[in-house]
Amino acid sequence: MTTEQPTARPAPTRLWCERLVTPVGERRGVLLTLADGRVADLQPVAAPPADVERVAGWTVPGFVDTHGHGGGGHDYATLDVDEARAARAFHRAHGTTTALASLVTADLDTLVAQIGTLAPLVRTGELAGLHLEGPFLSPAKKGAHTESLLVPPTPEAVDRLLEAGDGTLGMVTIAPELPGALAAIARFVAGGVAVAVGHTDGDETDARRALDAGATVATHLFNAMRPIHHREPGPVPVLLADERVVVELIGDGFHLHRDVVAMAVDAAGLDRVALITDAMVATGMPDGGYTLGGLDVVVRHGEARLVEADGSPGSIAGSTLTMAAGFAFLVSLGLSIPGAAHLAASTPARRHGLEGRGTIEVGGAADLCVVDDAGRLQRVLQDGVWV
Numbered sequence: 001m002t003t004e005q006p007t008a009r010p011a012p013t014r015l016w017c018e019r020l021v022t023p024v025g026e027r028r029g030v031l032l033t034l035a036d037g038r039v040a041d042l043q044p045v046a047a048p049p050a051d052v053e054r055v056a057g058w059t060v061p062g063f064v065d066t067h068g069h070g071g072g073g074h075d076y077a078t079l080d081v082d083e084a085r086a087a088r089a090f091h092r093a094h095g096t097t098t099a100l101a102s103l104v105t106a107d108l109d110t111l112v113a114q115i116g117t118l119a120p121l122v123r124t125g126e127l128a129g130l131h132l133e134g135p136f137l138s139p140a141k142k143g144a145h146t147e148s149l150l151v152p153p154t155p156e157a158v159d160r161l162l163e164a165g166d167g168t169l170g171m172v173t174i175a176p177e178l179p180g181a182l183a184a185i186a187r188f189v190a191g192g193v194a195v196a197v198g199h200t201d202g203d204e205t206d207a208r209r210a211l212d213a214g215a216t217v218a219t220h221l222f223n224a225m226r227p228i229h230h231r232e233p234g235p236v237p238v239l240l241a242d243e244r245v246v247v248e249l250i251g252d253g254f255h256l257h258r259d260v261v262a263m264a265v266d267a268a269g270l271d272r273v274a275l276i277t278d279a280m281v282a283t284g285m286p287d288g289g290y291t292l293g294g295l296d297v298v299v300r301h302g303e304a305r306l307v308e309a310d311g312s313p314g315s316i317a318g319s320t321l322t323m324a325a326g327f328a329f330l331v332s333l334g335l336s337i338p339g340a341a342h343l344a345a346s347t348p349a350r351r352h353g354l355e356g357r358g359t360i361e362v363g364g365a366a367d368l369c370v371v372d373d374a375g376r377l378q379r380v381l382q383d384g385v386w387v
């Protein structure tokens with residue numbers, strides 16, 4: 001692992017974990033041996049050896065956030081690599097040991113420049129990939145994206161972004177009803193980029209066609225897509241039911257009612273739901289005025305909304321959620337700690353092909369979160385180093 005590791009931070013070589021969540025379930029009393037940022041050994045040991053650091057509570061895989069725009073006052077949509085690093089550091093301190101950096105809609109020249117800024121962080125492993133949320137979105141479901149910059153996914157635009165990404169793009173969100181969308185989905189997938197259905201005004205048929213063309217993710221299910229009507233189901237039931245899809249859910253209790261989160265988890269199952277933050281720059285910051293993709297946003301009581309022309313609050317504009325808060329939210333719904341770990345780590349890592357992440361096993365990354373019985377984050381270990 002090449003993530004920067006200031007030598008002042010402690011890097012334990014052995015940890016005794018009271019309760020450990022592994023791919024095969026919960027184990028009590030486990031001695032972890034760590035080396036070179038990885039889990040080198042994992043053995044049942046009933047009581048903590050005298051010379052080994054004891055980790056009380058639950059040790060779960062470090063969280064994997066596949067959709068986030070920034071935090072701590074810092075934005076991934078930047079030409080300043082240190083700003084992107086600062087956003088990454090903010091979320092790492094809140095449990096996100098693996099992250100895709102999401103970029104909102106911008107003109108292609110700006111997006112290409114932003115990709116160029118972030119791509120080195122993907123190559124060093126500080127980011128797991130980039131997520132383009134736009135510009136191939138429906139104007140009718142634009143959310144907090146600038147309508148005048150939304151464009152159809154022409155082959156030229158798709159190839160320009162693939163070329164700029166040069167292997168660092170992890171995901172792109174596309175509204176499948178746009179002209180040329182199905183060909184674009186196939187082109188991105190062939191280029192090694194996962195395609196997410198989202199910001200779509202399409203119906204159930206458009207969603208099915210997108211999946212048949214290779215799409216495998218639903219961008220924040222329910223938000224910025226047609227709602228379910230019993231005679232006009234729209235994309236949600238297809239995305240919930242199809243085994244090829246992992247559905248993103250924003251677990252802040254504001255974007256989605258807790259009953260809807262519980263229903264969606266029941267419908268799709270733990271292996272097909274990814275907890276995401278969709279966090280924006282104001283995450284972890286006081287209420288006040290911010291921007292997202294050049295649009296004015298006001299944050300009140302932690303809820304981010306666009307500022308309309310008359311000054312009133314408009315569409316929801318990203319979240320101020322951390323993975324730590326989302327994890328505790330899932331536990332508050334009645335999910336077990338291992339169940340919540342599935343949604344916050346194992347499922348997004350496996351579905352995005354992030355090998356060695358999202359599980360605690362020999363050979364995998366020493367990325368750990370320690371939580372209490374209520375799912376509240378206590379400590380974070382990234383690449384074998386306490387954050």
Ligand SMILES: [Zn+2]
Binds near residue numbers: 069102
């Ligand atoms: Zn987003």
